[in-house]
Structures are given as C-alpha cells and as structure tokens.
Amino acid sequence: MRASRLVTLLLLLQNRGRMTARQLADELEVSVRTVYRDVDALGAAGIPLYGAAGHAGGYRLVDGYRTRLTGLTVDEAQAAFLVALPGAAAELGLGEALAGALLKLRTALPAELRAHAERIQSGFLLDAPGWYGDVDPVPHLAVVAAAVWARRAVVLRYRRWRAPEEIERRVEPYGLVLKAGRWYLVADGPSGIRTYRVDQIRGVRPLAEEFVIPEGFDLAGCWKAFQADFRARLHTADALVRLTPEGARRLGVTPAGDGWTQARVPIESIDHAHRDFLRLGADVEVLAPAELRDRIAETARTLATRYEG
Structure with a gap:
C-alpha cells in the first residue's frame, strides 16, 4: 500500500x-x-x-524532472486501453492524437502490464449504433468540438423539426454527448441551455468571443435532466393492456404470475402505440383506449383476410 x-x-x-x-x-x-x-x-x-x-x-x-512511472495497476492499464474509442476520437478530429497517446502509454508500461492491456484491447470492440439505424454524417463535429475545448462561442445554422425548420443562433457550447452512435451538443443560447443534434447542424461559424461555464454546471446531470424531460414530453397518454409472461418480459413489466398480467403503460401517440403493440403479436391485448383497441382489431382482421387459405 x-x-x-x-x-x-x-x-x-x-x-x-x-x-x-x-x-x-x-x-x-x-x-x-x-x-x-x-x-x-x-x-x-x-x-x-x-x-x-x-x-x-x-x-x-525540481524543474525539468519527469518520471516515466505511470503508477498503473493491471486493472487501471486495462481500463485505459478499454476506454479509448478510436471511432469517436476520429470523428472529433483526435484520431492521430489518440493513437500517439496510446503508443506512449504502451511504451511506458512494464512488459507484464502491456501484455494485459493489449489482450483486453484486442478482445473488445464497441459498436454503439443500433442494427437498423444508419449513422448520419457529422461534418461539423470537429469544429464544434474545437469550440467546446477552447470555450469559444459559435453561430449555428441548425435544422429542426418544427417551423421555421432552419434557424441561425449564437450559442456557447458547454459539452458533447455521444448517445447510441449519435452526437449531441449541449449549449447555452438565447432560450437557455438546449440540446442540439450535431448531425442536424448545417453550418458553424466560430467566434472570437470566449465564455465561462457557470459554476456548478454538470454535463452528466444536464444530460440526465434532458432525457427525463424528453421522456415526459414523449409519453402523453397511457394504455391499459393484458400481457402474457413473454409480453410482460418484452415490455419490462413485472409479471403477476404464470398467467396474464394487467398493466398500464405510457404511450407517445395512438399511431406509435399501434406499431409498438403489433410487434408483440398475441402476447398483448389492448383494453384501452378504445381507439387504439379498434385500430389493432382492424389491422388483425385485415391480416387474417390477407393470409386466409
């Protein structure tokens, strides 16, 4: 010790x-x-x-003295190589810097630690995006990241889903978040702290103005609050359903036993719920709202007719 x-x-x-x-x-x-x-x-x-x-x-x-000791344990050396994400670093414009840093770290490690770290790195691959979603290009990510590092304001030309679809806004970029293969910018602007999808940024104009992040700002906490608010706005209603044990498992509902389980689950809209519940097939029965139950019943009748015989 x-x-x-x-x-x-x-x-x-x-x-x-x-x-x-x-x-x-x-x-x-x-x-x-x-x-x-x-x-x-x-x-x-x-x-x-x-x-x-x-x-x-x-x-x-004494000035000029440097030690080559890393002080790393086996677990710490493995974690250092494990946390290095070449894909994300390349998108941020830091691919060469990451490669250089890992080379220096590898050189400084004793042989035993180096072998352990390389074994971990060769046996782990992070592929963050989902199976059915193409990764959107992020041509402005490196410029945005540079503004985050330098604490300099930028003017964004941004495409959003509601009118007006394209806006131009001066923001102070506080941080970047990589979520499921998609980059998000957390920035302060005219309407306060907002989250922007980096793939929806159509242009970036760096400014010479520097800014100071407010004391107490926490990027992880801000992102957590954004996710909670997003879910609250996303789920605007509830549906009352009956689920088989398999249906309960797939929806993340605790089953009441070996038979059917009745549960109330949040839904975004009738259209979204219609698609989501159809994926469960015979493992779900919608009891309410009546409009959703009727839509699913109509789809079931159409499918039965189509596949008849």
Missing part, C-alpha cells in the same frame, strides 16, 4: 506542480504526518523534490 501511495504522491507533484502537505494529505486520504514521512522517503530514494515554507510554500519537484 505504501509503495503505491508514494508513486501516487510523486505523480501528483509531477502533474500539478506545487502542493501543500494538507492538499497531498486530502488527495491521498492520509494524515499530514504521513505525508511528511512519505516525502522524506522519496527524498532518501533520490527523488529531487523540495519544500518551502510560507504562504506560497509547499512541495514541488
């Missing part, structure tokens, strides 16, 4: 520069007295670090 902590302390100083004993203790979750002992141990091992007292004091490494 102590050896791992010493490596972590060394890497903290290498990556962050000057740090006080209290900051190091908080990061390592140890006492300040333990940090003092660890610093002495590193100094005795020949690591060129020094400490200074006073308001601007703290510990730091």
